[in-house]
Amino acid sequence: xxxxxxxxxxxxxxxxxxxxxxxxxxxxxxxxxxxxxxxxxxxxxxxxxxxxxxxxxxxxxxxxxxxxxxxxxxxxxxxxxxxxxxxxxxxxxxxxxxxxxxxxxxxxxxxxxxxxxxxxxxxxxxxxxxxxxxxxxxxxxxxxxxxxxxxxxxxxxxxxxxxxxxxxxxxxxxxxxxxxxxxxxxxxxxxxxxxxxxxxxxxxxxxxxxxxxxxxxxxxxxxxxxxxxxxxxxxxxxxxxxxxxxxxxxxxxxxxxxxxxxxxxxxxxxxxxxxxxxxxxxxxxxxxxxxxxxxxxxxxxxxxxxxxxxxxxxxxxxxxxxxxxxxxxxxxxxxxxxxxxxxxxxxxxxxxxxxxxxxxxxxxxxxxxxxxxxxxxxxxxxxxxxxxxxxxxxxxxxxxxxxxxxxxxxxxxxxxx
Ligand code: AMP
Numbered sequence: 001x002x003x004x005x006x007x008x009x010x011x012x013x014x015x016x017x018x019x020x021x022x023x024x025x026x027x028x029x030x031x032x033x034x035x036x037x038x039x040x041x042x043x044x045x046x047x048x049x050x051x052x053x054x055x056x057x058x059x060x061x062x063x064x065x066x067x068x069x070x071x072x073x074x075x076x077x078x079x080x081x082x083x084x085x086x087x088x089x090x091x092x093x094x095x096x097x098x099x100x101x102x103x104x105x106x107x108x109x110x111x112x113x114x115x116x117x118x119x120x121x122x123x124x125x126x127x128x129x130x131x132x133x134x135x136x137x138x139x140x141x142x143x144x145x146x147x148x149x150x151x152x153x154x155x156x157x158x159x160x161x162x163x164x165x166x167x168x169x170x171x172x173x174x175x176x177x178x179x180x181x182x183x184x185x186x187x188x189x190x191x192x193x194x195x196x197x198x199x200x201x202x203x204x205x206x207x208x209x210x211x212x213x214x215x216x217x218x219x220x221x222x223x224x225x226x227x228x229x230x231x232x233x234x235x236x237x238x239x240x241x242x243x244x245x246x247x248x249x250x251x252x253x254x255x256x257x258x259x260x261x262x263x264x265x266x267x268x269x270x271x272x273x274x275x276x277x278x279x280x281x282x283x284x285x286x287x288x289x290x291x292x293x294x295x296x297x298x299x300x301x302x303x304x305x306x307x308x309x310x311x312x313x314x315x316x317x318x319x320x321x322x323x324x325x326x327x328x329x330x331x332x333x334x335x336x337x338x339x340x341x342x343x344x345x346x347x348x349x350x351x352x353x354x355x356x357x358x359x360x361x362x363x364x365x366x367x368x369x370x371x372x373x374x375x376x377x378x379x380x381x382x383x384x385x386x387x388x389x390x391x392x393x394x395x396x397x398x399x400x401x402x403x404x405x406x407x408x409x410x411x412x413x414x415x416x417x
Contacts (some may be wrong), residue, residue: 006032009061012101016057019099025050026212028141032058037381038184040207042200046190047159047336052096055156055186060101062154063129069190076128076147080154083135083175085162086306087112087283088290093158094132106130113137114283121146135163135171142178152179157203160189161196165327166306169199176203190336191329191365222335222345226359226372228380231352235263237378238320238350242300249293250318251305251335255325260302261323268301274300277307282337301385305330308337321349324358328365353380 003024005014016024024032027045034041035058045051059080084090094110101108107127111120112134120137124146131138131147141147157163163172185203189196200207229237242250254260257278264276275289275298286307292298305325319338325331331349338345351359351372361368373378 001029003057003252006057007036007061008032008057009064009104011064012057012100015100015102016053018102021050021053025054027051027210028054028057030210030212031055032185032365034208034210035059035184037063037187040185040187040204042187042189042204042207042209044190044192044209044211045188046332052158053100055158055188056093056096056100059130059154059156060097060104060106063106064104064395072175076124076131077151078109078128078131078147078149079151080130080156081138081149081152081179082130082156082158083138083163083172084132084158085134085166085168087114087134088134088161088286088307097132098129101130108132110138111141113140117141117144131344135168135175139171139174142175149175149178150180152183154184154186155179155203156186156188157199158188160187160199160328161191161193162333163385164199165329166196173197190333193329222338222347224335224347224349224370225305226349226351226370227375227378228372229350229352229375230380230384231354233378234322234350234352235266237375238263239267239272240378241271241320241348241375242267243270247318248296248299249316250300250320251308251316251337252300252320252322252394253308253325254302254304255323257304260304260307260325264300264302267302272300273298274302276302278304279306281307305334317345319345319347321347323350324351324355326358328358328361331362332365 001023003013003021004010004259006024006029027043027049031041031043031054035055043051043054045054063079082093084093090110090112094108107129109120109123109131110133111124111131113136116139120141121144124131124141128147130412133141142149148237185205187200187203187207227237238252241247252263254263257280260278266276267274275292276284277289281289289298289301302322305327316338319335321331321334327336335345335347338347349359349370352367360370361369
């Protein structure tokens with residue numbers, strides 16, 4: 001089935017083909033007709049499934065305006081609003097709208113925090129039929145009376161699970177007070193849990209449930225490998241893997257900003273051009289790093305979970321979990337960076353003995369065991385006493401509580417992206 005059979009305007013079918021898409025992905029095949037039929041939807045789709053086009057194309061269709069007849073609005077009356085948890089995802093979604101909307105005069109606008117308000121206000125002055133925004137910056141604009149949401153027709157929550165993880169629920173509630181009840185609402189989430197269902201009950205009316213993969217499962221095209229290795233040899237192993245196998249574009253995840261900086265520094269010393277991105281880096285620095293990585297000028301990008309959210313790196317083949325995440329669902333987001341839109345990928349996790357409990361949590365989310373193996377030359381030293389590999393030992397419980405608290409405070413600090 002091609003894009004032309006989905007009922008989309010011919011200019012959008014053309015844009016999809018210009019983007020190189022030969023056929024709609026499963027999420028697009030299911031979501032596009034439902035959205036065009038004005039239904040609310042709740043879609044379980046991971047990054048890399050083509051979920052952005054699944055909502056961007058039908059929204060552009062519904063708001064289509066031929067180039068010659070549209071006039072700039074005096075005030076930014078937003079007709080479709082897409083909320084994203086991070087600036088990077090915000091930019092990625094906005095860029096998709098620009099790409100697909102190239103033959104339409106619909107006004108597009110973007111608003112995210114961490115940068116000056118003025119250019120975003122200027123952009124909105126030209127109109128904002130479709131606005132892609134992070135919640136904090138949207139509330140800033142609402143409080144300054146720059147935008148009007150009273151005629152909103154479509155509201156999209158992209159990566160709703162991450163929005164809740166990042167503590168955006170209060171912001172979401174404030175935004176909901178400003179939008180009409182008659183709107184159409186589309187909710188996209190990589191994972192579903194009780195909090196998401198609770199949110200969906202509040203947001204959606206008689207939604208159509210769309211799932212392109214089983215809930216909380218990893219992309220099937222991604223080969224997942226776990227290497228047991230001592231914590232103090234991880235850096236050496238990671239440099240060896242990238243160097244000896246001559247991998248060109250590798251994304252490595254660490255849990256902390258400090259860890260990301262340290263690893264990047266050490267890998268540079270090993271002769272591998274590496275850059276770290278995390279919440280303490282300026283927006284400009286993050287964008288520059290990502291661009292250099294995409295262009296192949298930087299071989300390895302080390303990122304924290306929040307910083308990596310929303311990164312669109314086409315054809316990324318290798319993801320390495322230098323440390324497993326504290327929040328098991330983040331594992332799915334991490335490995336979703338590879339094997340995108342049908343291509344294959346390899347996700348390697350480096351597991352120190354004291355991280356066993358984190359692997360168990362990941363396996364519980366996946367509903368599957370991940371076989372562990374040793375990498376020749378980097379076998380763990382079994383004579384060493386691990387910090388603790390007993391899940392229920394007192395020290396493990398304490399460490400876990402501390403680590404969880406750390407994760408939460410980090411998330412809260414970053415909620416105003
Ligand atoms: P997303 O899941 O929206 O982040 O999209 C992941 C990647 O898939 C992006 O690089 C898109 O450009 C690409 N993509 C989206 N739709 C299709 C399609 N129908 N065929 C091939 N690639 C696609």
